[in-house]
Amino acid sequence: MKKREYPKTVLRKKVIKGAFWTGFFLVLFLSVVAIIRVGNAASTQQAEVKSVKTIEKTINHAASEGSQSFAENFALHYFDWQNTNEAKIKRVERLQPFLATGLDEQAGLSFDEMRWNSTLSESQVWNVEETGKDTALITLRVQHMLTKIIPPDPKAVAKAKEKKEKAPKAEEKTSGPFEKYFVIPIKTDGKSFVVHKIPYFTAAPEKPLLTSEALVDENGKLTGPLLQDEITAGLTTFFKIYTTGTQEELSYYVKGEEIHSMNGIITFKEVKNTVIKPGEAEDEYRVFATVVFQENLSKAQVVYPYELVLVKEENRWFVKTMKNQ
Numbered sequence: 506m507k508k509r510e511y512p513k514t515v516l517r518k519k520v521i522k523g524a525f526w527t528g529f530f531l532v533l534f535l536s537v538v539a540i541i542r543v544g545n546a547a548s549t550q551q552a553e554v555k556s557v558k559t560i561e562k563t564i565n566h567a568a569s570e571g572s573q574s575f576a577e578n579f580a581l582h583y584f585d586w587q588n589t590n591e592a593k594i595k596r597v598e599r600l601q602p603f604l605a606t607g608l609d610e611q612a613g614l615s616f617d618e619m620r621w622n623s624t625l626s627e628s629q630v631w632n633v634e635e636t637g638k639d640t641a642l643i644t645l646r647v648q649h650m651l652t653k654i655i656p657p658d659p660k661a662v663a664k665a666k667e668k669k670e671k672a673p674k675a676e677e678k679t680s681g682p683f684e685k686y687f688v689i690p691i692k693t694d695g696k697s698f699v700v701h702k703i704p705y706f707t708a709a710p711e712k713p714l715l716t717s718e719a720l721v722d723e724n725g726k727l728t729g730p731l732l733q734d735e736i737t738a739g740l741t742t743f744f745k746i747y748t749t750g751t752q753e754e755l756s757y758y759v760k761g762e763e764i765h766s767m768n769g770i771i772t773f774k775e776v777k778n779t780v781i782k783p784g785e786a787e788d789e790y791r792v793f794a795t796v797v798f799q800e801n802l803s804k805a806q807v808v809y810p811y812e813l814v815l816v817k818e819e820n821r822w823f824v825k826t827m828k829n830q
Contacts, residue, residue, distance in 0.1 A: 567641035613703035739822030
């Protein structure tokens with residue numbers, strides 16, 4: 506039985522029809538994929554924008570570096586006072602740009618019974634505490650000097666006039682500097698700052714009970730005298746080159762991280778003591794050393810604690826790492 510044969514026109518139509526539907530479904534599929542991708546990208550962008558907006562909302566400019574600079578500038582004028590009418594007026598004028606509307610024009614300072622004048626010597630930001638979305642407390646450690654004018658003894662002035670001599674002059678007495686901790690309440694509109702409450706003194710912080718990390722735990726140290734002498738000799742050679750040699754000369758004694766020469770800055774004097782512990786590999790040692798140097802200009806001696814990793818290769822000692830403790 507012969508296989509059925511279709512006319513060429515019928516076959517051509519079937520091929521065209523198949524190609525059409527194949528192309529149609531392919532275009533449809535690609536369109537759906539493109540729409541999904543665009544939707545995902547838009548969602549991602551919206552999420553990113555929302556995240557950025559959230560971050561922006563959480564920034565409190567009252568605790569920023571700009572606010573801290575503002576607080577230090579305010580303190581410069583706050584601690585500048587003299588108990589004269591003219592000086593009081595000038596102080597009000599200087600403080601006015603810093604103070605919120607309605608706050609006391611002298612920022613809480615009273616001149617009643619005041620005996621000393623003041624000038625600020627130094628200030629530094631000690632602590633920043635956020636108290637709201639647009640407020641913060643900036644604590645400064647300040648030092649200020651006190652001065653006062655001591656008028657001459659009236660009797661001495663009268664006596665000088667009688668004898669037609671030069672009358673004694675008033676003397677200025679200085680006291681200080683005095684250290685205080687000063688809290689400044691800051692508020693912001695996002696662009697600038699004001700002191701929105703009366704600033705005040707606070708108690709000095711207590712010294713924390715912390716142990717120095719420079720203290721070396723001697724548990725597990727190696728006590729062999731030959732190794733001790735050998736490592737001390739190796740350190741002596743290294744530190745001499747470290748303070749007098751060139752960078753190239755120093756590189757012959759270093760394995761691993763680069764160590765910069767201190768030539769011209771300090772001069773090696775001696776290795777005072779060492780604590781030696783095993784390293785992570787064979788012929789490798791962790792060494793805690795106290796080293797004495799001399800500062801080249803002042804000739805003052807300084808004592809620095811170091812932690813080094815030494816490695817021995819072919820009877821030579823190399824410094825693998827070195828850091829100040």
